[in-house]
Amino acid sequence: MQAINQTLRRIPVWAIYLLGVLPAPWLFYLGLTGGLGIEPIEALEHRYGELALQLLIAGLAVTPLRRIAGLNLMKFRRAIGVLTFVYVSLHLLVWLVLDVQIPSQIWADILKRPYITVGMAAFLTLLPLALTSNNWSVRRLGPRWRKLHRFVYPAAFLGAVHYVMLAKGFQIEPLAYLATIFALLALRLPIPNLSLRSNNADSA
Secondary structure, three states: OHHHHHHHHHOOHHHHHHHHHOHHHHHHHHHHOOOOOOOHHHHHHHHHHHHHHHHHHHHHHHHHHHHHHOOOOHHHHHHHHHHHHHHHHHHHHHHHHHHHOOHHHHHHHHHHOHHHHHHHHHHHHHHHHHHOOOHHHHHHHOHHHHHHHOOHHHHHHHHHHHHHHHOOOOOHHHHHHHHHHHHHHHOOOOOOOHHHHHHHHHHO
């Protein structure tokens, strides 16, 4: 694992941004040229949203991977977070500009369709995190910055619920995303010190 971590340290962060953003124009090109099937707008919206969820999961996995496996991806976590917001924004923009288009209908859908309400809540939860994902905000907010960025947890949960609610009928894939996010959040729960508790019981 040490050799892998040494290799990771040599990878510049800009490479993660570059690789992470490449699917966005490629998928848009596929949509324009018929490569996304008979409903390209719906397919593009889905692909961007799914990439956002995958990046959310990748960001949530950074800390457990370091604690459990010793794999250190911390230097890439901010880039993963920014890319997550990029794809969430693209997912939203496709829905706003290419799908609904009518401003009054947008607001009506947010209020009347629960899966859209949940998805918009996830976006609004991520928005302040994206706006403060810079060195100036880290210095300015101090310890409050970490507390603010814990809102990624409810955002990830809301994003997964949005996907489950959006799915038509029973589908394994959205549930798998939700279960994965549940598992990654559960790994952050404090683990009681069982050995200390056992020793206290023995001494009593």
